[in-house]
Amino acid sequence: MARPSHIAEKRKALLPIVARAFADLGYRRTTTAELAARCGVQENILYRLWPDKKAMFIAAIDYVFDLSMQVWSRQLSHVEEARSGAERLLQYEARHHGEHGHYRIVFAGLSETDDPEIRGALAGMYRRFHQFVRAQVAAHHGDRNSRQSSRAAMAAWALVGLGTVANIGRELGLLNDRHRRRLIEDAGQLLLEASAQ
Amino acid sequence: MARPSHIAEKRKALLPIVARAFADLGYRRTTTAELAARCGVQENILYRLWPDKKAMFIAAIDYVFDLSMQVWSRQLSHVEEARSGAERLLQYEARHHGEHGHYRIVFAGLSETDDPEIRGALAGMYRRFHQFVRAQVAAHHGDRNSRQSSRAAMAAWALVGLGTVANIGRELGLLNDRHRRRLIEDAGQLLLEASAQ
């Protein structure tokens, strides 16, 4: 009939702003009024794009995951024989880890883990994240898609932990850029090598 | 004059309850009304013990740190020559890591890191925590109080990260007890050994 909906595009356009708000303020302090103001719209418009505030938050979680996946696969697509994908990602992260502050959304979510929907979104996100890292580790070890060793899985979790503590250290001013970089590079390499059976 | 104050004792008595509330609910959702109800007192009584809600939260942060320090030093006091302190702590954590859910207070705090007081409390807590782990790692490496190597510092951060990701994995149901235990034991041992120069 009349006037096609542009809801999907609008969602896509506002999502980065919404995600930044949640990253800046955490879940509770990010009020719907604040979100609307940052987006330059009225609150009810946000409620036409998402059913409630929780859905906006979950969309933000998915957004930051998709974004870092995008960045990482771009990094992997640069064909280079000298280093494995894992090594290239490690080097990239050593330089750019967490520079957008998006991980703060994860911390915010981890304070709301008794909500089953938020918990589910976070769990799925971590699962996919870990799966990706684990595949890179396994490839580095030379396992070609065969049943991946549980050592690779363990190393992948440890690497995720490394990234997390690097973020915490940055956030709290306990690790400067140089230290953080060395931490990720050295400990990362160590985990990568030492876990190779 | 008249009637001595028991404020310090009351604070001490209520602190575990306050800490649990923050761990269960995060910072914002833990209302002063909720705190009062859990403590079985009226709100204004809490405000006689601490100047404001933020102070209650910071007290909770310190409390969980003191508590785990207490547990750890008890673990270290069991004299045993076969294993280093680091190894004993690792083994203990592999079995009991995060079982009180207190680390959720940290996640809550990390969502409020733009508040300078909370950030300061968290940073101090992490600093002392890391310092402790680092000393254990250095001792394991045989460095007897001399200038501790930066490798020990790095390994200590990685170990803290390991604990963090183990907590996240537990919280989100991504790591069961068995996996979490193996992760801490194996990756922990690996970090301990491989970082020894």
Added chain:
DNA sequence: TCATTATGTATGCAGATACTTACTTAACAG
């Protein structure tokens, strides 16, 4: 005993906060 101070109860309040309602305006298909 009495002045002083801790402890406890009840209630108040100004400003959020998530979400809604009522209504106007503008785009597009037929």
Added chain:
DNA sequence: CTGTTAAGTAAGTATCTGCATACATAATGA
């Protein structure tokens, strides 16, 4: 042109929240 529906504006509401106040009671030292 026109009927339909999306996009936008403005204001409202019920409830919550951190914190304050007013007042009664009880313990204690002098």
